[in-house]
Amino acid sequence: ILTAAFHFNILPKFLNTFHEECEKLVQRLNKDVEQGKTTSLQQLAARFTLNTICEAAMGVKLDSHTMADEYRAKIKVLVEYLVQRVMNPWLYENFVYKVLGLEARMNKVLKPIHAFTDGIIKQRRKLFHATVKNLEDFSEENIYFNT
Numbered sequence: 001i002l003t004a005a006f007h008f009n010i011l012p013k014f015l016n017t018f019h020e021e022c023e024k025l026v027q028r029l030n031k032d033v034e035q036g037k038t039t040s041l042q043q044l045a046a047r048f049t050l051n052t053i054c055e056a057a058m059g060v061k062l063d064s065h066t067m068a069d070e071y072r073a074k075i076k077v078l079v080e081y082l083v084q085r086v087m088n089p090w091l092y093e094n095f096v097y098k099v100l101g102l103e104a105r106m107n108k109v110l111k112p113i114h115a116f117t118d119g120i121i122k123q124r125r126k127l128f129h130a131t132v133k134n135l136e137d138f139s140e141e142n143i144y145f146n147t
Helices: 008-034 041-058 068-087 094-099 102-140
Strands: none
Touching: 008 041, 041 068, 041 102, 068 102, 094 102
């Protein structure tokens, strides 16, 4: 199923992204070592993984975005809610999940996450349509006959 939607041949396009994020991770670890800080690898791995996913999937450098910290915090809370639901079989039933108010809590967290991704999708659509329009303008010219 995954092979139809994802092919490993697209990975080389994202090598620069992977490399940049790995460099940032190593720099952060070196900084923490120099300062004698203990570091939570889970938090660092989550941060840099999310950065990589956002840039590869949405074309957005999360570190340069103003809402990045809020987005990361909401994603963390969302993951906690999902783990809670997975680890408690009685929460599998939507009715129970809803009656206990957990669905409302999750939806409250999801709202800003969706707003962030919807904003990025709108930006990407504008860029796409502008690019397509430029290509259409170019294709109407006949470069061989100057018409």
